[in-house]
Amino acid sequence: MEENKELDDFIRKSIKEAGLEKPAVDFTDAVLSKIRVANQNDSLLVAKPLLSKTTWFLTFAAVAAIFGYVLFSDSTTESTWLAAVKLNKLTSFNLSLNFPELSFSAAFIYGSIAIALFVWLQVFILKQRLDKRYVAS
């Protein structure tokens, strides 16, 4: 027990003697300026959407209106203004009619599917690799 007390005193004396480590002289300034920057960034970083809600609404309404017009308007009636801007084909547009002879061999189709699959896989693998790299750096 006696030895422990001695050791205790000795270590206490040594630790007090060694003192604390000293950080850089400008430590306090560095901390405060970082806090200031963080405070500023907070007010700067209030995210503003690229497209406001009104713009989204108007865009959506316009797209819906065009689709609505094409789908539900009577295609037999020729619209005079569509004809005027040479867009009257819009009302009688059919993809398959334009390529009646188009056909692919089975090998070509399987090949395309395989390539698409690998490209799709690569997206995930690349993403994972890049994520790791950014975390590490």
Next chain:
Amino acid sequence: MSQKEDQHYIDAIINGDTRAFSVLVERYKHMVFTLAAKVLKNHEEAEEVAQDVFIKAYTALASFKGESKFSTWLYKIAYYRSLDYLKKHKRTVNTGSIDSDTEYHLTSMEDALDGLEDKERKQTIKAAINELPHDDAVVITLHYFEELSLKEIADIMNIEPNTVKVRLFRSRKRLAVLLKNKLEPEILANYGRK
């Protein structure tokens, strides 16, 4: 430093006086930096982590309820931020094995230390502490320098007070052995003189 005084500045900061924070930084920067340095064993990294600790403390200040001392709360952040840093950078600090059964003779160690110049003495002790595993160094610093109770240290390191006691006992011996190794040439020289 009294808790009441700390609380005065804490209230001022919460009320928007950022400059009041500089008083607290000045007051605790040495201890926070030392704790980080004990864990990381590297001054540049300790500086970075210590700054980070104060910024974290600043942003979390509103959540400080005054249940413990402000200093204890701050040291806890410092300890965990430093451990996080080690983990994030996947660094393990090699401290080597210390044989705590080694015999040492306190009086001859004290003589040897007294024989050193002030600066050299400080460096020797610091170098010995630096070779301790980081938890040992933290326990020793908090107990002997900051004179915190076992309970407060237990709170900072999130362990049982009894574990702190055991760790303190073990780290004390280890530090004595490390110091003895560092002082070996001086001790031998002293014997020669006698």
